Amino acid sequence: MxxxxxxxxxxxxxxxxxxxxxxxxxxxxxxxxxxxxxxxxxxxxxxxxxxxxxxxxxxxxxxxxxxxxxxxxxxxxxxxxxxxxxxxxxxxxxxxxxxxxxxxxxxxxxxxxxxxxxxxxxxxxxxxxxxxxTTEAYVRGWMTHISQSRPRGGTLCDRLRRDPHLAQLVPAFFEIDDIGSQLRWLSGDGPHSWTKALAELTAEGTLDRRATVDACVARLLRGGSAADHRVFLDLLRDLALTRDEQRQRTADWAALASDAVSVVASHAQSVLGALALDGELTPRLLAETTEGVLFRPEKKLVRAQLVLVGKVLTREASVAGELLPAVARAFAHEDSDVQERALKLVERHIGKVTAPEVRDELAEAAGELIPALRVRAAGSLGAGVPEPEPVVYEELLPPAPEPVRLAPAPGSAAELAEEVNALMASGADVAAFERTLDGLVRHVHRDRDALLDTLEPLIARRWWGDPSVRHDLRATDWFGRYHHLLDPASSLDLLLATLRGKVITSALEPAPQGTAPDGGCVHDALARAVEARLWEVAHRIRTEPLPFLLSTPTWSTGLLEPDELVDRLDAYRRLGARVAAVDFGHALLRVRRGDRAAAVTAARRAAALGTEEGTRLARWLTAEGPARPASRRTSGPRVLIELDELPGLRDGLPAPLKPLGGPVSVFRDRWYCRHWNADVRGHWPALLPELPELVAARILRDVSTVAVDDDRGAAAALPRLAEADGEAGGAVHLCVAYGLGARHAQDRLAAVDALLVLAARGRLDPGLLGADLGQLARHGAVKPVRLAESLRTAAATGANATIWGVLRHTLPVLLADLATDGTVPSARGLGDLLAVAAECAERSGARGELPHLARAADRRGSSRLVAQARRLRSALTDGTAAA
Structure with missing residues (x-):
């Protein structure tokens, strides 16, 4: 021992x-x-x-x-x-x-x-x-060992050839999820890669060829990430399948072309195309594959499939009866360009169809075409054209999310410990964090020792909870010198370390909170306000525990009901507890003042308490809420907003909160900014639930990066801004505009959610948002292709009139530039925007003139831009003009 x-x-x-x-x-x-x-x-x-x-x-x-x-x-x-x-x-x-x-x-x-x-x-x-x-742990270890054994001689292929268990381990690695990324990382893509080595061993007979090919195809059929599948597709190509091997797996190629990731589907489509053009693919299987491919989102694959079917029909007229109904499925495609290509293909080969029932089927399918193409199909396919009827359209906006009332704080120490553990492990939204924070304060006041005993297993796992450190200098040094609380977990770290006695009292004095005016970066006012309350709570845990927090919101948006705040102040008065200044300041910022009747009633009750805080609350509730501050916009590709001072928000608040009412200037300097964590930004809207503009102006530069710099994640706060109870002004709309043009899908979806929430609550200004989008797209800050994807997603929920209301202010800005210079950057993707606008106009029955649209529609050629401009003009007039 x-x-x-x-x-x-x-x-x-x-x-x-x-x-x-x-x-x-x-x-x-x-x-x-x-x-x-x-x-x-x-x-x-x-x-x-x-x-x-x-x-x-x-x-x-x-x-x-x-x-x-x-x-x-x-x-x-x-x-x-x-x-x-x-x-x-x-x-x-x-x-x-x-x-x-x-x-x-x-x-x-x-x-x-x-x-x-x-x-x-x-x-x-x-x-x-x-x-x-042949488990995952063993196979992954074996692969790493083989790859890193270079000093012991030979290439990767040589080392694999000498391995006595090769025949058992190679089939096993086809069954392991996400193994492809490890293969790529271990050996790269060169001549000595894993895929080249396995292909060589298969060619020489060391590995059974049929089993290896079957395993590789089965792995591609199983699904997975694109990065993983690229590796197995490389192996399949290195195996160089013969025509007989390809012909034996036609059903597999059809399934891959319909459902696999794009790069795999493209390869399967090319294999099937070669077989079909050589007459080695049955018309039935080609028709089934065509139906699957035509509804894939990749336009390149859809166009290639239509071209392939056209070539087959040109070579063999007798299969038209089987293939054209499959092509006609594309008449219901969401992209009108696909509809038109499919219609042209059917029109070109309709004469080869002899069966009346097939012709009737094609004519019936034409009813799914957009109005302009439906008119054309009436002449070429004999499809009926119904008499135009007045469009009776009803906007179907998704219901706005209702704020959720916070549940009471955890009633037992054990329940609180579970909440703290979950929050520190995976983060939390505003409601969960505020509920947990209030519960921690309550249990410290109720029974500090019992709470410590319950939290001890959790504390022992924290970096500052090391029992071998017999003094509190380590945690004090960290929290005293680097006192920035970067996320909810670090905030709870401060409170638990204080509760455990790991932070000395002098480090918790108000000095570390910082009372300097807003500086350093544009987020400081928000971040310091949040941190100041947590440092104050930590100080009171050590010196004079609070019975509960005054600032815990009533609702998940951060809003606090005035009657509830009065009740809490009354409880403090009866307990003889001393109010914490910053906590009370947070409560003032969160208390609802928009409902004037409720605010005045609560003010009378607050004044009757006879306490200093009751009097301050009464004055706060009866005063007019601060109006939106005057704002100015910067010019250039990155449009930002500057705000003037808001004196009404600075008066009556403690020093750490006063910068919230200060001016907001554009953050031009490349100073270090520590507020990179999205979890922190997600809590800022709940600090000023009735003033989302002040938050939006301070995070606007961050949100702009998702479109301008292709960053990820900064748009996650947009739905919370849209759910706030205050009026949405220029800063909120500009944030949404940047989010709609984001590089990454999750940011675009967050912006779409925010747009729909604003619309459902009647707080969306389509003209303001549309004009912002036009200017941002014109200067290259927002790419029209991404914007079209976002707006198409929003319209698909039933918000066609809303999206048309936005685009009718966006498109004139871009069409005006196109009218004078057809090579402007914003022209790329403009056809996609016009397609979304045309679809929304057709569905909502919009009519009227759109500036500069006629000049775009009268341009020569049949590009997507021109075709969609003509389609939109047709929809805005009588809906019957030719495409």
Missing amino acids: EAVRAGRTDEVVRLLDGMTDAERRAHFPALKALRKELRTASSWSAESRRAHPALHAAGAACQTGAAAVASWLSGTDMRWSQAAPAVLIDVLGDRDPDWLADVVHRLARRPVGSNVPYELMAGLVRLAGCPVP
């Missing part, structure tokens, strides 16, 4: 070699106790790092059960300080082969994250002489 504690692993092994099994078993309780002792300490302490390798080896040697030994060897507490595989093989090598086989297969079934060394598992397999495991 002395050797184990001292980490003298070689001595431990020598001592174990001289023991009987009974003597080893007698030592195990002491080893188990030492492990428990080290587990309560930090895994990174010097004592743990020193003892764990020797303990790891000794514990494995002093047990006799295979399950117990496997569990000991893969223990998470010793994951990063294990004994060397050679040492473990030495201490286990004298066991029965069947027992060793049991151990190695149990180890191989452990998750990859258990970090069981491959060298250990492979060594035990050699000693046991057992079949090799």
Whole structure:
């Protein structure tokens, strides 16, 4: 035991070699106790790092059960300080082969994250002489080992060829999810890559060719990420399938062309095309494949499929009766260009159809075409054209989300501990964080010692909770010097460290809160306001615990009902508790003043309390709420907003909150900004629930990066801004405009949600948003292709009139430039915007003139832009003009 504690692993092994099994078993309780002792300490302490390798080896040697030994060897507490595989093989090598086989297969079934060394598992397999495991952990370890064994000679292919278990392990890796990224990382794409090596081994007969090809195709059929599939597609290409091998798998190619990721579908489509043009594909299978491909989102694949069908029809007229109905499925496609291409193909080959029922089917399918194409189909296909009827359109906006009332704070310390643990592990929204924070304050006031006992297991896992650190300088140094709270977890770290006594009282004085005016970066006013309350709560935990928080919102948006705040102040008065200044300031910022009748009634009750805070609340509720400050817009590709000072928000608030009413200037300098965490930004709208403009102006530059710089994640706060109770002005609309042009889909979806919420609540200004989008697209800050995708998504919910109302102000700006210079950057993708506008106009029955549209529609050619301009003009007039 002395050797184990001292980490003298070689001595431990020598001592174990001289023991009987009974003597080893007698030592195990002491080893188990030492492990428990080290587990309560930090895994990174010097004592743990020193003892764990020797303990790891000794514990494995002093047990006799295979399950117990496997569990000991893969223990998470010793994951990063294990004994060397050679040492473990030495201490286990004298066991029965069947027992060793049991151990190695149990180890191989452990998750990859258990970090069981491959060298250990492979060594035990050699000693046991057992079949090799084919689990994910073993196969991934084997691949890494083979790839990194270059000093031992030969290429990757040579090393694989010499491996005795190659035939068992290669089929296994086809069954492991996301293995492709590891293959790419291990060997790259060069001539010595894994795919080239496997293809060479297959060609020479070392690997069974049919089994390898079948496994590769099956893996592609199973689905997965595009990055993963690119690797297996490379392998399939390296295998160079013969025409017979391709013909045997026509059903697989059809399934891949319809459902696989784009790059795989394109390859499958090319294989099927070659077979079809050589007459080796049945018309029925080609028709089924065509139906699947035509509704894929990739326009390139759709166009290629229509071209392929056209070539087949040109070569063999007799198959028109089977193929044209499949083509006609595209008449219901959301893209009018696809509809027109399909209609042209049907018109070109309709004469080859002899069966009347097929002609009737095609004519009936034409009813799904857009109005202009439907008129054309009436002449070419004999489709009926119904008499135009007045459009009776009803906007179907998704219902606006209702604010959720916060649940009461956790009633027991155990429930609170669960909430704190979940929040620190995965973050939380405003409602969960505020509820947990209030519960922590309440339980500290109620029974500090009982709360500490309940939280002790959680505290022991925090970096500042290391019991081997016997003083509070480590946490004090961190929280005192780097006092910025970057996310909800770090905020709770501060409070729990204070509760545990890890932060000295002097570090919690108001000084670290910072009372300097807004500086450093544009977010400081918001961030300092949030942090100031948390530092104040931490100080009161140490000096004078609060009974509960005054500023806990009533609703998930951050809004606090005035009657509820009066009740809390009355409870403070009866308890004789001293109000915390910043907490009360937060309550004033959150209290509802928009409902004037409720505010005046609550003000009378507050004044009757006879306390200083009651009087201040009464004055706050009866005063006129601060109007939106005057704003100015910057010019250039990145449009930002500057706000003037808002004195009404600065008066009556404590110093850390006063900068919220200060002016907002454009953040031009490249100063360091620490507010990169999206979790923090998501809590800012709840600080000023009736003034979303002040928050939007301060995060506008961040949101602009999702469109201008192709960043990710900054638009996540947009739905919360839209749900706020205050009026949405220029800053909110400009944030939404940038979000609609974001590079990444999740940011665009957040902006679409915000747009629809504003529209459903009657707070969307289509003219303002449309003009913003026009200017941003004109200057290149927002790409029309991305904007079209966002607006098409919004319109698909039923908001056609809303989206048309936006686009009727966006398109004239872009069409005006097009009228004078057809090569302007915004022209790229303008056809997509016109297509969305045309569809919205057709569905909503919009009529009227659109400036500069006629000049675009009268341009020569049949480009998408011109075709969609003509379609929109047709929709805005009588809906019957030719496309």
